[in-house]
Amino acid sequence: MRTNSDEDNGFWEPEDLAFHRRSRGGHHLGPLGATMRFAGRVEPLPARKPAMSERRVELPPVDEAAVAERDPPFQKVLENRRSRRSGSGRGLTAARLGEFLYRTAHVQESSQSGPVEIQRRPYPAGGALHELEFYVIISRAQDLGAGLYHYQPAEHALYALPATPEQWGELTESARLATRSSTAPDALITLAARIGRIAWKYEGMAYRTILLDAGAVLQTMYLVAAAMDLSPCAVGNGDSVLFAMAAGVSELDEPAVAEFALWV
Numbered sequence: 001m002r003t004n005s006d007e008d009n010g011f012w013e014p015e016d017l018a019f020h021r022r023s024r025g026g027h028h029l030g031p032l033g034a035t036m037r038f039a040g041r042v043e044p045l046p047a048r049k050p051a052m053s054e055r056r057v058e059l060p061p062v063d064e065a066a067v068a069e070r071d072p073p074f075q076k077v078l079e080n081r082r083s084r085r086s087g088s089g090r091g092l093t094a095a096r097l098g099e100f101l102y103r104t105a106h107v108q109e110s111s112q113s114g115p116v117e118i119q120r121r122p123y124p125a126g127g128a129l130h131e132l133e134f135y136v137i138i139s140r141a142q143d144l145g146a147g148l149y150h151y152q153p154a155e156h157a158l159y160a161l162p163a164t165p166e167q168w169g170e171l172t173e174s175a176r177l178a179t180r181s182s183t184a185p186d187a188l189i190t191l192a193a194r195i196g197r198i199a200w201k202y203e204g205m206a207y208r209t210i211l212l213d214a215g216a217v218l219q220t221m222y223l224v225a226a227a228m229d230l231s232p233c234a235v236g237n238g239d240s241v242l243f244a245m246a247a248g249v250s251e252l253d254e255p256a257v258a259e260f261a262l263w264v
Contacts, residue, residue, distance in 0.1 A: 059098030087263025185261035
């Protein structure tokens with residue numbers, strides 16, 4: 001084990017420093033990496049999460065050729081990428097929201113890697129495990145009901161969840177305040193991680209990998225929003241406990257790790 005003599009410079013919070021040092025090599029001799037420590041004890045979770053309700057909303061199909069035809073050049077998309085915190089007030093449509101979610105997260109391919117099911121999607125993920133789930137609060141849309149939904153990328157469909165207006169309203173208001181916007185986002189996307197998907201394979205670095213994956217998703221959403229001329233803004237923080245209650249999930253099994261606000 002290698003160490004250095006640097007003293008704490010005072011900028012680190014103890015939890016952050018412990019997390020940083022334990023999830024990387026150099027400061028400990030503990031297990032780190034793809035140890036698959038649960039093999040033979042617990043079956044790996046499937047890549048596709050079962051449907052969360054019977055209220056399914058099929059989204060319009062996305063014409064990839066038409067999208068490619070109208071998209072601006074990639075360099076222009078990169079240069080136009082900005083955080084924008086307001087919209088037109090018209091609200092989303094199922095077609096626009098569906099295109100945004102499809103271009104960000106749809107499943108391109110599924111396969112097996114030993115005992116683990118893996119996927120290929122538009123954004124990268126550690127071990128191709130794609131442990132992140134997409135939850136969408138729709139506040140303002142022309143042809144979709146307001147409420148909390150789970151996006152199923154393998155089906156390109158939304159599943160309505162029984163969150164109360166008070167719950168999802170508080171989550172969107174929190175996002176509005178965090179982004180310093182005068183209006184609540186038309187849609188608020190929460191990324192939640194099925195921790196068992198990734199901790200089954202990776203030891204000592206599972207949560208760190210989740211955060212890296214979430215960062216890759218945020219950048220992908222920013223670029224898709226820029227290409228579609230939508231107003232996007234990553235949200236600095238969120239209420240994990242309230243989200244778990246609203247979505248009906250366990251905060252330990254599927255913690256919320258990132259939020260993203262979207263306006264038309």
